Amino acid sequence: xxxxxxxxxxxxxxxxxxxxxxxxxxxxxxxxxxxxxxxxxxxxxxxxxxxxxxxxxxxxxxxxxxxxxxxxxxxxxxxxxxxxxxxxxxxxxxxxxxxxxxxxxxxxxxxxxxxxxxxxxxxxxxxxxxxxxxxxxxxxxxxxxxxxxxxxxxxxxxxxxxxxxxxxxxxxxxxxxxxxxxxxxxxxxxxxxxxxxxxxxxxxxxxxxxxxxxxxxxxxxxxxxxxxxxxxxxxxxxxxxxxxxxxxxxxxxxxxxxxxxxxxxxxxxxxxxxxxxxxxxxxxxxxxxxxxxxxxxxxxxxxxxxxxxxxxxxxxxxxxxxxxxxxxxxxxxxxxxxxx
Numbered sequence: 001x002x003x004x005x006x007x008x009x010x011x012x013x014x015x016x017x018x019x020x021x022x023x024x025x026x027x028x029x030x031x032x033x034x035x036x037x038x039x040x041x042x043x044x045x046x047x048x049x050x051x052x053x054x055x056x057x058x059x060x061x062x063x064x065x066x067x068x069x070x071x072x073x074x075x076x077x078x079x080x081x082x083x084x085x086x087x088x089x090x091x092x093x094x095x096x097x098x099x100x101x102x103x104x105x106x107x108x109x110x111x112x113x114x115x116x117x118x119x120x121x122x123x124x125x126x127x128x129x130x131x132x133x134x135x136x137x138x139x140x141x142x143x144x145x146x147x148x149x150x151x152x153x154x155x156x157x158x159x160x161x162x163x164x165x166x167x168x169x170x171x172x173x174x175x176x177x178x179x180x181x182x183x184x185x186x187x188x189x190x191x192x193x194x195x196x197x198x199x200x201x202x203x204x205x206x207x208x209x210x211x212x213x214x215x216x217x218x219x220x221x222x223x224x225x226x227x228x229x230x231x232x233x234x235x236x237x238x239x240x241x242x243x244x245x246x247x248x249x250x251x252x253x254x255x256x257x258x259x260x261x262x263x264x265x266x267x268x269x270x271x272x273x274x275x276x277x278x279x280x281x282x283x284x285x286x287x288x289x290x291x292x293x294x295x296x297x298x299x300x301x302x303x304x305x306x307x308x309x310x311x312x313x314x315x316x317x318x319x320x321x322x323x324x325x326x327x328x329x330x331x332x333x334x335x336x337x338x339x340x
Contacts (some may be wrong), residue, residue: 054111060134069134070112080112081138086202088150089113098200105110120144150203152284153195160192168192172290172297173283180283185224191280193217198277206274210266221269221276228265233258 059069065074072080087096093147094109101109119130120140129135157164166186174180182188197215201208210218222229291298 032298054107057108057111059132067135070115071108072104072112076104077112078139080109080116081143084116085143085146086205087199088147088154088203089117090154107167120147146203149284151197152288153198153281156284157192157195157199169283170297171286173287175298176286177279177283180279183224185220186276190217190220191276194273194277195280204274205271206277210270210273217273221272222265225268225272227268228261230262233261233265 030125049163054070059070067074069077080097083097083100090096092110092113094106094113096106097107097109115134116138118132119134119136120143121139122130122140124140156168160168168191169180179248180191182190193215194209194217197209197212198205199219209215213219216309289295
């Protein structure tokens with residue numbers, strides 16, 4: 001069965017170079033594979049004896065690789081930041097952090113999370129340390145951008161689930177991104193499932209999203225790309241070898257050629273999902289910029305009874321994004337109250 005060109009389907013040709021450093025093999029070998037199955041999203045349990053008085057923890061102790069910040073060693077600080085870049089702060093219940101930071105209580109993670117938030121909103125300078133003396137170990141600008149992207153996804157999904165909106169994107173974005181309306185099989189409801197899957201499995205964890213058969217995205221993408229199923233591959237291989245010297249059906253099922261072909265199909269589906277998400281991300285960015293800058297769009301102009309044909313096109317996304325106001329530091333006290 002001939003596969004369709006992925007970049008000609010559902011607007012993927014509009015994608016430039018987002019996430020171009022993505023590696024399928026790196027995704028498969030993600031360090032979360034060491035976690036028990038289905039651990040993601042499960043609130044870990046801890047005993048009272050492991051719950052320490054966080055107020056007694058020193059800000060820093062030790063030095064170099066032995067440095068601890070609020071009791072977090074280098075490996076734990078790295079794991080916290082990796083989790084932050086995957087899931088954001090979510091609802092500050094730390095459900096994705098507890099399984100990855102074994103031995104840490106909610107209170108300890110909360111305390112360290114507050115410190116990270118304070119560091120994120122500090123003014124940028126060339127100092128190797130933050131104002132409190134803690135060494136800088138993250139790129140604040142990149143972290144804030146990632147948190148903003150995750151937040152936009154969460155807000156969009158919440159708006160759909162709460163019935164605040166009835167369709168994922170307004171009409172002007174459907175005109176701006178011609179492939180957004182969907183393809184033969186992949187439709188708007190699958191875009192919503194993709195956004196939900198990103199919240200569940202983490203940002204850029206495309207292999208995990210693809211492997212989650214509960215969301216149905218793997219099969220939908222396979223059909224959209226007109227790719228053969230695993231059963232079709234085995235059947236095709238069986239028919240080919242039946243005309244030769246087929247020794248056993250069991251050997252057909254583990255035939256290296258079939259396995260290689262199926263792995264190639266998996267790669268194509270993961271790449272499709274990755275590219276499709278980045279189209280949605282562009283739409284979320286543009287929609288946010290349009291709202292924040294009060295930029296007129298065709299939907300608004302139609303409501304103002306401006307004649308058809310006279311509505312200006314939506315401005316270039318880069319121009320709109322440049323009009324956004326600078327980041328405003330989040331009030332730490334307000335943030336802390338959300339997590340309490």
